Amino acid sequence: MTGRSHSADASAATAGLFHHVALQVADLERAAAFYLEVFDADWAARRFVQSGERMERLFGRLPGLELAFCHVRLPGGLLIELVQVIQPPVGLPAPHEVGSLPHLGIWVDDVERVAARVEGAGGRIIAEPAATITPDVARKFFYCSDPSGNTLDVTEAPAAEMLSIVHETWPESRP
Numbered sequence: 001m002t003g004r005s006h007s008a009d010a011s012a013a014t015a016g017l018f019h020h021v022a023l024q025v026a027d028l029e030r031a032a033a034f035y036l037e038v039f040d041a042d043w044a045a046r047r048f049v050q051s052g053e054r055m056e057r058l059f060g061r062l063p064g065l066e067l068a069f070c071h072v073r074l075p076g077g078l079l080i081e082l083v084q085v086i087q088p089p090v091g092l093p094a095p096h097e098v099g100s101l102p103h104l105g106i107w108v109d110d111v112e113r114v115a116a117r118v119e120g121a122g123g124r125i126i127a128e129p130a131a132t133i134t135p136d137v138a139r140k141f142f143y144c145s146d147p148s149g150n151t152l153d154v155t156e157a158p159a160a161e162m163l164s165i166v167h168e169t170w171p172e173s174r175p
Contacts, residue, residue: 019105019159020071022081028068031082035072043175044071044079045166049086054135058127058143064088070173071163079159081105103143103151111140111156118144126151134169 025031028047035041051066059065066087072080108114111129118125126143141155155162167174 018078019107019153019155019162020079020081022083022103022105022153024102025082025084028070028082028084031084032070032072035074035080035082041072041074041080044073044163045170045173046070046175048166048170048173051087054130058130062088069166071166079105079163103153105153105155105159107158108154108156111142111154114154115142115144122146134165137165 047068047070049066049068055067056062056065059067064087068084068086070082072082074080115125115129124145126145129140129142131137131140137157139155139157139161141153141157143151143153145151157165
């Protein structure tokens with residue numbers, strides 16, 4: 001297998017900066033405490049909740065979906081997004097039931113260019129490009145899967161910017 005150089009390809013998008021990893025958890029507070037205590041992590045964003053049609057569309061079309069989120073940062077810089085399904089009360093759904101969890105977050109400079117290449121490379125679009133975090137934010141992101149079914153959150157918002165938006169939108173998330 002060989003890679004190809006995108007340096008001369010005007011349609012190429014810059015990619016490859018690690019953004020975050022998202023893990024589905026049964027108990028948000030317990031999971032956060034684990035990472036804070038065991039790995040000396042710090043709060044990047046405390047608990048905040050999202051629900052509604054947008055969440056249903058992005059995370060697998062479960063009617064009445066309500067999710068609680070928080071973010072912790074390990075000393076080496078790894079950002080971990082912890083996500084608890086609050087509604088519907090189904091316990092801890094299997095990953096295929098909440099189609100965008102767990103996932104690997106990757107920063108790119110052009111979401112539309114990357115999204116246009118997914119299916120041709122054997123992947124699948126899970127959620128089309130949309131505004132990052134809230135509909136008011138100009139930065140875009142989308143969910144896709146690779147040919148093996150691993151879910152990727154591809155975003156134009158660098159991690160620090162994403163956390164700033166989270167803190168502005170959900171003040172209770174501030175560490």
